[in-house]
Amino acid sequence: MEVISHPALAHLHPARPHVHPERPERLARLLERFPGFREGSPATREQIERVHEPSYLAALDALHEEVWLDGDTFAGPTTWEAARLAAGCALLAAREQGFALVRPPGHHALPAAAMGFCVVNNVAVAARYAQAELGLERIAIVDLDVHHGNGTEAIFRDDPSVLFVSLHQWPFYPGTGGPGTSDEHTLNIPLPAGSGDAEYAAAFTEEVEPAVRGFEPDLVLVSAGFDAHEADPLAGMALTRDGFRELARRLAVLGPRLAAVLEGGYNLETLPDLVEAALEGFAAEGR
């Protein structure tokens, strides 16, 4: 699977304060590990407006100073450029069946609001692009990030053409996605802190695989967060490198097309290894 990114994402949208976990070094480390990446280009305003309110995007475009968009989401003069590049890499990934290594992440972002380090919902923009410009009808989004993908859920909650599946630590930030919140095209799988390879594998067997196969998607988009790893500083799950590889392998056979978009993952030492593990899992099934 081709890796898609852009070198500017390793310096745009700098972290404030500097110790913020969602920082440019995440991408710098990844681009060091995967130097042969294909370069994406910015998404257009129109492509992003399929998901987000025009007034919200205009406000991002007009930022001339650093601000906090919510309690833990900073933004500044280079945020809009970074967000357009991240979304553009995600839609190129959808087209080329690649893995977009991007930041800021996207799955908490709502139509008119940033949230939880996320500014533009990259995977949602990619899903809408696949429908509008690639002629694909049914999209399954599987979100492995340790946090519930509340933004993606909200965007597609009333849209039966998109199946949203999220496995996440619960109870945990952002507090949504708990028991009893699934419907015909939303599958929330809350897992207790400490869940690891065996628990995720069981959830795949019992819930994820039957749901995605039954949906018969034209494209499977993976919201590829790696903060459920045992060494991630932000959460309390216990997935290993082998666990991520196995989940990727199992995802690779769930639809005729597959693409992935980076979400969280905040241990700079392990993040490149985990992306590599996912690529190994996809490759094991010929992706």
Ligand SMILES: [Zn+2]
């Ligand atoms: Zn996360």
